[in-house]
Amino acid sequence: MSHPDRKTLDKFLRGELSASANREVARHILLGCQRCQELATRILPEIDRALGTHSSAGETKATRQDYADSFERVRDLAREEERRLEEDRNDAPRLLESLLQQPPARQLLLIRNSRRFRSWALCELIQERARAEGFQEPERAVQLAELALAVAKRVDPDDHGPRLVCDLQARCWAVLANARRIISDLPASERAFRIAESLLREGTGDPLEEARILAMKAVLRSDQRRFDETLSLLDRTLEIYRRTGQRRSLGQALIRKGTALGEAGEPGEAIRFLREGAELIDPVEDRRWTLVAKHNLILYLSDLGEVEEALQLLNETRPLYAEMGETMSLLRLRWLEGRLAQARGDLEEAEAAYQEVQDAFIARSLGLDAALATLDLATVYLASGRTAELKRVAAEMIPIFESLEVHREAVAAMLAVRRAVEMERVTMHLLRDVSGFLEKSRQDPRLRFQASR
Numbered sequence: 001m002s003h004p005d006r007k008t009l010d011k012f013l014r015g016e017l018s019a020s021a022n023r024e025v026a027r028h029i030l031l032g033c034q035r036c037q038e039l040a041t042r043i044l045p046e047i048d049r050a051l052g053t054h055s056s057a058g059e060t061k062a063t064r065q066d067y068a069d070s071f072e073r074v075r076d077l078a079r080e081e082e083r084r085l086e087e088d089r090n091d092a093p094r095l096l097e098s099l100l101q102q103p104p105a106r107q108l109l110l111i112r113n114s115r116r117f118r119s120w121a122l123c124e125l126i127q128e129r130a131r132a133e134g135f136q137e138p139e140r141a142v143q144l145a146e147l148a149l150a151v152a153k154r155v156d157p158d159d160h161g162p163r164l165v166c167d168l169q170a171r172c173w174a175v176l177a178n179a180r181r182i183i184s185d186l187p188a189s190e191r192a193f194r195i196a197e198s199l200l201r202e203g204t205g206d207p208l209e210e211a212r213i214l215a216m217k218a219v220l221r222s223d224q225r226r227f228d229e230t231l232s233l234l235d236r237t238l239e240i241y242r243r244t245g246q247r248r249s250l251g252q253a254l255i256r257k258g259t260a261l262g263e264a265g266e267p268g269e270a271i272r273f274l275r276e277g278a279e280l281i282d283p284v285e286d287r288r289w290t291l292v293a294k295h296n297l298i299l300y301l302s303d304l305g306e307v308e309e310a311l312q313l314l315n316e317t318r319p320l321y322a323e324m325g326e327t328m329s330l331l332r333l334r335w336l337e338g339r340l341a342q343a344r345g346d347l348e349e350a351e352a353a354y355q356e357v358q359d360a361f362i363a364r365s366l367g368l369d370a371a372l373a374t375l376d377l378a379t380v381y382l383a384s385g386r387t388a389e390l391k392r393v394a395a396e397m398i399p400i401f402e403s404l405e406v407h408r409e410a411v412a413a414m415l416a417v418r419r420a421v422e423m424e425r426v427t428m429h430l431l432r433d434v435s436g437f438l439e440k441s442r443q444d445p446r447l448r449f450q451a452s453r
Helices: 006-014 020-029 034-051 063-098 104-113 120-133 138-152 162-182 186-201 207-223 227-243 247-263 265-278 287-303 306-323 325-343 347-363 367-383 385-405 408-422 428-442
Strands: none
Touching: 006 020, 006 034, 006 186, 063 104, 063 162, 063 227, 104 138, 120 138, 138 162, 138 287, 138 408, 162 186, 186 207, 207 227, 227 247, 247 265, 287 306, 287 325, 287 385, 306 325, 325 347, 325 367, 347 367, 367 385, 367 408, 367 428, 385 408, 408 428
16 A cells, blocks of 8 residues: 555544544555554543643653653554454455355344354455446345345444444445446445445545445446446545555546446547556556456447457456356446447347347346347347348246346336337338337336437
8 A cells, every 4th residue: 555644643543433444554664664653652641631641741742762662652553543443354265165054044143143243354355345246246246245234233342433333334335335236236236325424424434445335436427327426426436545545446446437437428438538547557466457457448449440440358367257257247248239230330240149138147147237148139130131030039028037136217218119110111210219228228117218319
């Protein structure tokens, strides 16, 4: 990490930083940063005097022994924090595996009745697992986020301080909100973010905690097609990371902004931010973010008609997709392969790709994504004049989407497609209209579909 500023060191010495920030400062001091050790040593007596823990009557300056004592106390605080966190971290994987072997009701009972399952490190580990599952099994990500929240609600404020516990709970609610967003339950995601922000206001005021939640909320706003708010949230996030010298997090936020600009229909600007962000992250430590940046670069290059450059980058990136092995990323890759195949006129390959992702989304109950893949498949049948296949997929899709509980207005839009197919009046323009409507309807299921003429 970069050198913590005086305010951060003051909060560390008072025990008011978030657990993750505490860990970073402790490690920074123990790694031997002379500058920060000396600054902390000067701050500590000021805190003592403010708290009345050491008498300073008649003192005009610290003696050499006073300085040595303060220096050793700073080191002791850092060592104790590192030791405690290390113990918690070492126990957390075993506790999590033990917890996950139990049925859900038993998990909650253990968290409620056994102190060892009320661990801060356990809660953070479950959060990490929930974020990872968002790329594999989104429904499982929701379950894990709810489990992390159950742990956070039982973490003892006397052990960590009530404001730090508020920070932890705020982050759990934000992780849950993000998991809800992934499964397209945007109203539930919105509610969870409101709770996260309320808890954050009661917390330590750590700007990095705020930035994490702002960044996740920005993705929700992007999914809701509220792009002005998306970019505003990300600009606030970027300002925090620049101010606090968080190069890696800054790179990730720039990638988020590039992605949002692409979704807002500005692929040229998107590419600029994606490339800038990718320069700031470590391609080994941040493999997932590297993959996100490259995947979206491929997508937006394709949008600009740079199909050959997009294909070249896709071939360079393919090993990273395989290395990460994340189900949702591999599905997005296959979808992207279909679109690039269609762009270069290989309709047979495009059909195979769209059929695979449609089946996978249906199997995972991701109704809106399945509907969008179905529309892509319909464009292939329409372009190749395969009327029989077009009518078949149009007839099959309504009962499938109803079984997946896709909201009523989305089903109504798909019914308009089916009617047009049956009357042999379907057009590419209608399919694009419906696809755009489905994207917008993620935010507002009550939005009424009206095909343009």
